[in-house]
Structures are given as C-alpha cells and as structure tokens.
Amino acid sequence: MLSKLLVSSRSRQLLRLKFTYCRRLSTKMGQGVDVIDGVIRNVNPATGELIEPPVAATTPSELAAAVATANAAQEKWSALPLAERIDLLRKGLGAVESIAEELASTITKEMGKVSAEAKLEVKEAVGLKGDWLDLVKEANEDVVLGDGEAQSVIVRDPLGVVAVISPWNFPAGEIPFLAVPALAAGNAVIVKPSEVTPLTGQMYCSALASELPEGVLQCVQGAGEVGELLTSSEDVQMIAMTGSTGTGKRIMEKCSKSLKRLVLELGGKDPMVVFADADLDKAARDAVNNSLFNAGQVCCSVERIYVEESAKNEFEQKVVELAKKQKVGVPTEKGVTLGPMVSEMQMEIVKKQVDDSLDNGAKLLYRSDIPESGGNWYPVTVVSDLKQDMNIQANETFGPVVAVSTFDGSEDEAARLANETEYGLASYVYTGDLKKGARVARRIRSGQVGINCYSLVAAQPKCPWVGHKMSGYGAHSGMDGFRSFSEQSLRRAEGNDDEATEDLGLLLSSLECLEDDYGSYAPVVPSTSNASKQEQPKASVTLLDVKNGASDSMGVEAELTPSDFLKLGPNMVFEVTQSLGGRLLDSPTLRGRSFSCTSDAATEVWSNLTGKVAANEDGSGITEIEVLLNNREALACTFAGKEETCLGDDESNTLCGIDDSYKDDKEFNAETKPKVLVRVLAEKGE
Numbered sequence: 001m002l003s004k005l006l007v008s009s010r011s012r013q014l015l016r017l018k019f020t021y022c023r024r025l026s027t028k029m030g031q032g033v034d035v036i037d038g039v040i041r042n043v044n045p046a047t048g049e050l051i052e053p054p055v056a057a058t059t060p061s062e063l064a065a066a067v068a069t070a071n072a073a074q075e076k077w078s079a080l081p082l083a084e085r086i087d088l089l090r091k092g093l094g095a096v097e098s099i100a101e102e103l104a105s106t107i108t109k110e111m112g113k114v115s116a117e118a119k120l121e122v123k124e125a126v127g128l129k130g131d132w133l134d135l136v137k138e139a140n141e142d143v144v145l146g147d148g149e150a151q152s153v154i155v156r157d158p159l160g161v162v163a164v165i166s167p168w169n170f171p172a173g174e175i176p177f178l179a180v181p182a183l184a185a186g187n188a189v190i191v192k193p194s195e196v197t198p199l200t201g202q203m204y205c206s207a208l209a210s211e212l213p214e215g216v217l218q219c220v221q222g223a224g225e226v227g228e229l230l231t232s233s234e235d236v237q238m239i240a241m242t243g244s245t246g247t248g249k250r251i252m253e254k255c256s257k258s259l260k261r262l263v264l265e266l267g268g269k270d271p272m273v274v275f276a277d278a279d280l281d282k283a284a285r286d287a288v289n290n291s292l293f294n295a296g297q298v299c300c301s302v303e304r305i306y307v308e309e310s311a312k313n314e315f316e317q318k319v320v321e322l323a324k325k326q327k328v329g330v331p332t333e334k335g336v337t338l339g340p341m342v343s344e345m346q347m348e349i350v351k352k353q354v355d356d357s358l359d360n361g362a363k364l365l366y367r368s369d370i371p372e373s374g375g376n377w378y379p380v381t382v383v384s385d386l387k388q389d390m391n392i393q394a395n396e397t398f399g400p401v402v403a404v405s406t407f408d409g410s411e412d413e414a415a416r417l418a419n420e421t422e423y424g425l426a427s428y429v430y431t432g433d434l435k436k437g438a439r440v441a442r443r444i445r446s447g448q449v450g451i452n453c454y455s456l457v458a459a460q461p462k463c464p465w466v467g468h469k470m471s472g473y474g475a476h477s478g479m480d481g482f483r484s485f486s487e488q489s490l491r492r493a494e495g496n497d498d499e500a501t502e503d504l505g506l507l508l509s510s511l512e513c514l515e516d517d518y519g520s521y522a523p524v525v526p527s528t529s530n531a532s533k534q535e536q537p538k539a540s541v542t543l544l545d546v547k548n549g550a551s552d553s554m555g556v557e558a559e560l561t562p563s564d565f566l567k568l569g570p571n572m573v574f575e576v577t578q579s580l581g582g583r584l585l586d587s588p589t590l591r592g593r594s595f596s597c598t599s600d601a602a603t604e605v606w607s608n609l610t611g612k613v614a615a616n617e618d619g620s621g622i623t624e625i626e627v628l629l630n631n632r633e634a635l636a637c638t639f640a641g642k643e644e645t646c647l648g649d650d651e652s653n654t655l656c657g658i659d660d661s662y663k664d665d666k667e668f669n670a671e672t673k674p675k676v677l678v679r680v681l682a683e684k685g686e
Contacts, residue, residue: 275409278432323380
C-alpha cells in the first residue's frame with residue numbers, strides 16, 4: 001500500500017528508465033549524488049547498486065505549486081483547535097509506526113546505517129507521539145498573566161508555511177523534530193529530504209501526512225537549487241534546517257532579504273575533556289561509543305578528546321581495547337557495528353584528515369579491518385598525539401575516528417582547548433569532582449555540555465537543542481525550540497468584577513461534546529485552572545436536531561459563559577439566545593481571534609464551522625461573524641446596532657437570523673445590553 005502511495009504516475013514512468021550516464025543531462029549534488037534526466041541517482045553505499053523505485057527531482061513549477069497548495073491549506077489547518085491538531089499528529093506518528101520495519105530497512109539501504117541503529121532511529125522517531133507531543137502542545141498553549149482588574153494573554157500565532165530541510169545522517173529521526181512542532185503551531189510544512197536519502201524522507205512524510213488534511217504536509221525532492229527556491233520564496237515564511245555550516249550560511253544570507261524566520265542546527269567539532277580523577281572506564285567507553293556511533297556521522301560526535309597527561313597511557317589503552325570490539329561490514333550482517341561511509345566523497349574527507357595528521361607527527365594506535373570490496377568502507381581508527389593546528393583538530397571529521405590529545409590537567413587549559421574552535425554544538429567534561437566539572441562546563445561556549453554523560457541522550461525532554469557560534473542559529477526541541485515555529489502576541493483585557501476578562505481562546509481546545517439520545521451534541525464546559533475566578537454572565541444555548549436535515553429544536557440546553565460562546569459549533573447546527581452585555585462581547589481578547597470546533601462523530605452533521613470575530617471601525621462591539629460551511633462562500637451575520645445581513649439561497653440555507661429587539665436602542669455602546677438571537681442553519685454536508 002505504501003509503495004503505491006509513493007510511486008506517482010510520473011514515478012511509474014521513471015521505473016522503466018535505464019540509468020545510463022549522460023554527461024550533458026547530469027548534475028551533481030551534495031555528497032556527490034547525481035541527478036540524471038531529472039532523476040536522483042540513489043546508490044546503496046554498501047553495494048554500489050541503484051536503489052528502486054527511482055525518485056524524481058522536483059521541478060521549479062512543481063515546487064511553486066507545492067508552495068501555493070501549502071498556503072491554501074495552512075489557513076484552515078491553523079483554524080483547528082490546538083488539541084485537534086495534536087490528535088491528528090499523534091495519529092500521523094502512529095501511521096509512521098506502522099511502516100517502521102520498511103522505513104528502517106530503507107535507511108540502511110540509502111545511507112548505510114547498521115540495522116540495529118536504523119531500527120533505534122525509527123523507534124525513537126515514532127516514540128515522540130507520547131509525552132514529547134504533549135510537551136509540544138503545552139508549549140503552544142496560551143499563557144494568562146495577571147488577574148482581577150486586568151489580564152494579559154500571550155498567544156502563539158503560526159508563521160504560515162515552514163520549509164524543513166532535513167539531513168541524511170538521521171533521515172527519519174530529524175524530520176519530526178522540525179516538522180511536528182511546526183505543524184502543531186498551525187503552520188503548513190514542506191519537507192525537502194537530503195538527496196542522499198530521498199526515499200526515507202518521502203516514506204516518512206507520506207505516512208505522517210496520511211492522517212492530516214490534504215496539503216498541510218508535503219515532500220519535495222532535489223538538489224541545492226530546490227532548497228534555494230524554498231529559501232528565496234516570498235510565500236515561505238520560515239526555514240528549519242539541519243546540515244552543514246556552509247549550507248546554513250548560504251540559507252541565512254538568502255533569508256536575510258525578507259527577514260525570514262530561521263532555525264539552523266549545523267556542524268560541530270565537539271570536545272571531550274577527561275581529567276585524571278574521572279572514571280576512566282566510563283570515559284573511555286563513552287569516548288569510543290560517541291565517536292563511532294553511526295560511523296561517526298553525527299553532528300554531536302566526540303571529535304576531539306583531551307585527556308589529562310598523567311592519565312594518557314591508561315586511557316588510550318582502554319580506548320584501543322574497546323575499539324577492537326567494533327566491526328566494519330555489511331550493515332545488515334550479524335555482529336557488524338559500523339556500516340560504510342555514506343559516500344565516497346565523505347570517505348575521502350576522513351581519509352585526508354587522518355593521513356595528514358599521521359604525516360605531521362600523530363601516532364596511529366589502531367586501525368581495524370574492512371571488507372575487501374563493494375562499499376565506501378573506512379576502518380575504525382584511533383589516533384593520538386594530535387596538535388591543535390592539524391586539520392583533524394579544526395574541521396569536522398564526520399567519520400569513525402577516535403582522536404586523542406592531552407592537556408596539563410588545569411581547568412584553564414581544559415576550557416581554552418575546548419573553546420579553540422569556530423563550532424559550539426556540544427561538549428563533554430569527565431571528572432570525579434562534580435564542582436570542578438560544573439566550573440569547566442560553565443566556561444565552555446557550547447549549546448550543551450554533558451558532565452560525565454553524553455548530553456544528547458541524558459538531557460530532559462524540555463531541554464532545547466542549541467548550537468553556539470558556527471554550530472547553529474536559534475533552537476529546536478525543548479519548550480523554547482517548540483515555540484520557534486510561532487510568534488507570540490499579546491491580548492489584553494481590562495474590566496471589573498462584573499465583566500469577563502478571560503481570553504476566549506484559552507478554552508478553545510478543551511470544550512467537550514457529549515452525544516445525547518437524539519444524535520445531537522451537548523457542549524460541556526470543563527473546569528480549568530486558567531478560568532477567571534469572576535462569575536461570568538451565561539447565555540442559553542439550544543441545540544438542534546440534525547437528523548435528515550431537520551432543524552427542529554430538541555430542547556438540549558446548556559448554560560455557557562462568554563468564554564465559551566465562540567467555541568460552539570462542533571460540526572453541528574445550533575442556536576444561541578444571548579443576553580450578554582455589549583462590553584463583554586467587546587473584550588479586546590475577542591478581536592481578530594479565530595474559532596473552530598469539530599467532532600469525530602460527524603456522520604449526520606454539517607461540515608466544520610469556523611469564523612472570526614472583528615471589531616467595529618470605532619473599536620466598539622462585534623461587527624460580524626463570518627462563517628464558512630461546506631466550502632461555500634463566506635456568509636456574514638452582522639449585528640451590534642446595524643441592520644442584519646443574512647445571506648443564503650433560501651430559507652433552509654439562511655445562515656443567520658437576528659431578532660430586532662435591539663433596534664430601539666439609538667446608540668449601541670459598552671453600556672447597552674441588546675438581546676440577540678443568532679440562529680445558524682446550513683444545508684447538510686455531503
């Protein structure tokens with residue numbers, strides 16, 4: 001089923017193409033990947049064989065259409081309550097879980113990750129649907145400040161369309177860290193996977209998107225020019241990217257012209273400081289594991305180890321013993337712990353760095369065996385006696401190398417050497433003295449510092465992932481990172497004990513709808529710690545029977561406060577008899593706020609009801625409620641001292657009906673209390 005989903009009509013035609021090299025029609029992308037006749041040449045790094053099905057690079061016209069589709073879908077997506085968006089994303093991650101085995105296998109084929117690590121990557125990616133997704137929801141909820149006379153409400157507004165440019169080293173694991181918080185915030189998302197792992201990205205996005213409204217999440221493919229078109233587009237409001245520092249700089253330059261929002265996780269040259277009083281067994285184990293995981297192709301790999309001179313020999317001996325237990329080979333074979341390098345280009349970078357260090361006085365402590373042929377094999381390598389001016393100490397290695405040098409044991413020297421780099425992604429300090437470890441950690445300019453641990457694994461879920469210096473811009477993950485995909489704005493309400501000052505958006509996602517014996521849905525107002533302590537006036541709500549298109553009242557009533565008024569309409573027809581003060585409806589917290597509610601059990605009810613509250617030109621009252629039903633044109637119900645406007649094809653389609661009791665009021669202002677009946681009817685949706 002998934003294969004059918006992935007192979008478009010264009011791709012099915014491409015299945016019949018033979019991959020013959022044509023210099024005239026070939027372009028080369030990152031990691032040396034070729035695009036031939038518009039098709040990405042996807043090669044298995046362990047075998048050199050082509051991977052099928054072939055993936056077509058997105059054309060400029062196709063990309064423009066994807067951006068237009070995203071913008072069209074985003075408005076309706078953002079109108080859904082936060083809780084509903086979270087529920088749909090949870091279902092989407094469940095859909096990814098259903099293809100976990102196939103997804104892990106594709107990761108191994110495309111970038112050479114050993115099977116166990118590929119399965120772990122997928123497991124952790126789908127595991128985000130639990131507590132992690134709850135934190136994403138929490139980060140996007142409104143925040144109420146103050147009480148009594150006045151309240152300020154901080155709300156999160158989506159940016160619009162977010163482009164996610166994901167890396168090849170964690171082709172399934174990185175997409176949700178960027179795309180899911182962006183979607184939760186109400187944005188539409190376009191993902192461009194690395195050209196090295198196009199199938200993995202497409203599979204992941206297709207599964208996640210299968211539970212979301214059409215157009216909210218899309219996947220495009222191709223080279224740097226596709227990413228450049230995304231970053232340059234005036235209709236894309238944010239770029240979230242994980243990749244190299246060089247690419248990040250180019251993206252930032254493009255985005256600066258329109259002040260496009262950015263989150264960049266970039267390269268690293270992460271140091272590990274080992275004092276003589278450290279647990280050397282643990283330090284050596286962590287040094288080897290975190291230098292070699294994913295064949296060293298991790299942005300926060302341990303790439304520089306500084307061990308105190310007095311502990312050098314013992315530490316190096318332990319490192320070599322552990323390195324000898326590693327095995328390079330075909331990533332699907334039992335006992336193999338490291339697969340091939342992702343590409344011949346990356347393998348040559350690592351080889352050049354190691355050879356250069358050995359030519360300039362470094363010592364080779366260990367080099368493992370590798371398969372004789374077939375892939376981009378590079379041996380597990382341990383080198384020592386490295387100098388700070390060597391290439392291997394300055395530039396990102398991104399390979400299976402354990403690089404060891406020494407320091408004099410002082411805190412000053414440890415901090416100086418750790419900071420002697422343009423990068424600042426992660427760092428590690430190992431010592432038996434936690435106070436000393438904390439002092440050194442505070443002096444290291446790095447986004448995260450692990451003391452006797454690997455910070456990526458040990459950090460709490462609420463912690464952000466941040467890159468200092470050339471290692472990034474902004475944050476992703478954690479509460480701060482989740483909020484990077486929206487903008488905060490302030491809503492302020494002033495009043496007294498008789499006036500409601502609670503922001504109506506606060507309860508938007510918490511109103512429950514209970515099915516009654518007639519098939520209608522009665523709104524139930526839950527208790528909430530965020531609710532105003534003031535007693536609010538209530539309105540009488542009568543639900544209507546929606547069976548067979550009838551609209552007779554069933555007498556299902558509920559008392560609602562002003563805070564709940566705009567939450568009505570979970571796929572149902574309703575009428576509201578309202579006796580609320582004009583100023584209550586004129587609360588500044590109402591102005592410009594969208595409202596929407598839906599119900600899962602919508603077999604015999606109408607399409608989603610959405611709308612927006614606006615203020616009069618003079619700033620008083622509510623001018624209109626615009627309602628969208630069944631994709632018809634917006635119909636408006638206008639009141640607040642003006643003649644009503646009811647638009648509809650006939651009586652059964654009339655959207656609003658307002659009694660005229662308020663018309664005797666010559667002036668409609670904050671003190672009048674008009675009695676308004678809003679009756680919402682619409683024809684049954686298909």
